[in-house]
Amino acid sequence: MDETAANGTFGALLDGLSWVLSNIALAFYNVGYAISNPQLWLDWSDKQAIMRFVYYGGSTEFFFVVFTLFLIVTIIGLWKNSVLWAVVRGLEGFANTIGRFFAWAGLIMVLQQVVIVFVQRIFARPDLVFGFGLSFQKDISWFAEELKLYNAMVVALCAAYTFVQGGHVRVDLFYSVVSFRAKKVIDMLGSIVFMMPMAVLIWMYGWFFLWRHLIVPKPSASDTLERLLMKSRALRWNVETIGFSPNGFNGYFLFKILLCSFAAMIFLQAIAVLYRSYLEFREGKASEFKYLDKDSLGEGEEAYEGAH
Structure with a gap:
C-alpha cells in the first residue's frame, strides 16, 4: 500500500516537473x-484581439514567459554579477522615478481639499x-470623492519607491540578533516566498477584475481562450461609470488599473530585492x-533618515 502511494506521489512529481x-x-x-x-492581440479594432489580450494577460502562458525571462536573467547574472547590478539599478530607478512623481498626488489632494472647503x-x-x-x-461631491483616487495613487504607485527608500516596517526583531549575511538570506527568502507570490495573486485577481468593468460579456479567469473568442462576437465596451452618489466621482475603473499597476511594481521590486540581497550576500557588508x-532630508537631518 505504501509502495503504491509512493509510486503515485513520485509519478505526480514527475508529471508536475514535466508540465513546468x-x-x-x-x-x-x-x-x-x-x-x-x-x-492578433494589439489591433483592438478586432474584437477577437481584445479577448486574446484579456486572456493572455492573466494566463499560464504569460506567467511562464515572465518566469522564463526571470530564469534567464538570473542564470546570466550568477555568471556575471554586473548584469544583476544593472538590473537592480534599473528596477530601483524605475520605482524611484514613478514614486517620486506620483508622491505629488499627496500635495494635490491637500490643495484640492482646501479648494473644496473654500468653495x-x-x-x-x-x-x-x-x-x-x-x-x-463637476459637482463638489465629484471632486470630494476624487480625493480617494489621489490617495490610491500614492498607495499603489509609491509602495515600491517606499521599499527602495527603506520606509516599510521590517522584521527588526529578527534582524537585531542575526549576522549581515543572515539578514540577506531572510530578504531573499522573503522576496521569493512572500513578495512574488503575493504580487502574482493580486495581478491574477486584479486583471480580470479590471476587464469585468470595461467590457461585456464579462470575462472570467476560468474561461478558456476558445470561450473568450466566442464571447467576442457580442463584445462591446462598457466602462464602469457608476459613482457612490448621484453626482459623485464616476471613474472607479481607474482604481482597478492602479491595482494591476501595484501588483506589477511589487513583483519587479521583489526581483530587485532578491538580486540586491544576493549580491550583497556574495560581496559582503562593504557592498x-x-x-x-536614496532620498535625503538635507544636511543636518541624517539622524531622522531611515528612522521608521
Whole structure:
C-alpha cells in the first residue's frame, strides 16, 4: 500500500516537473509568436484581439514567459554579477522615478481639499468649473470623492519607491540578533516566498477584475481562450461609470488599473530585492546600499533618515 502511494506521489512529481519544463520551453515560442503577430492581440479594432489580450494577460502562458525571462536573467547574472547590478539599478530607478512623481498626488489632494472647503463654506457654490469655452464642470461631491483616487495613487504607485527608500516596517526583531549575511538570506527568502507570490495573486485577481468593468460579456479567469473568442462576437465596451452618489466621482475603473499597476511594481521590486540581497550576500557588508539612490532630508537631518 505504501509502495503504491509512493509510486503515485513520485509519478505526480514527475508529471508536475514535466508540465513546468514544457511550459518553459513553450515560452520561447509564445514570445516569438506574439512579437511576429502583434495584430492578433494589439489591433483592438478586432474584437477577437481584445479577448486574446484579456486572456493572455492573466494566463499560464504569460506567467511562464515572465518566469522564463526571470530564469534567464538570473542564470546570466550568477555568471556575471554586473548584469544583476544593472538590473537592480534599473528596477530601483524605475520605482524611484514613478514614486517620486506620483508622491505629488499627496500635495494635490491637500490643495484640492482646501479648494473644496473654500468653495463650499465661503462661496457657497455647489460645483466647480475649470477652463474657458469648453469648460470642465463637476459637482463638489465629484471632486470630494476624487480625493480617494489621489490617495490610491500614492498607495499603489509609491509602495515600491517606499521599499527602495527603506520606509516599510521590517522584521527588526529578527534582524537585531542575526549576522549581515543572515539578514540577506531572510530578504531573499522573503522576496521569493512572500513578495512574488503575493504580487502574482493580486495581478491574477486584479486583471480580470479590471476587464469585468470595461467590457461585456464579462470575462472570467476560468474561461478558456476558445470561450473568450466566442464571447467576442457580442463584445462591446462598457466602462464602469457608476459613482457612490448621484453626482459623485464616476471613474472607479481607474482604481482597478492602479491595482494591476501595484501588483506589477511589487513583483519587479521583489526581483530587485532578491538580486540586491544576493549580491550583497556574495560581496559582503562593504557592498551594502551599493548604487542605492536614496532620498535625503538635507544636511543636518541624517539622524531622522531611515528612522521608521
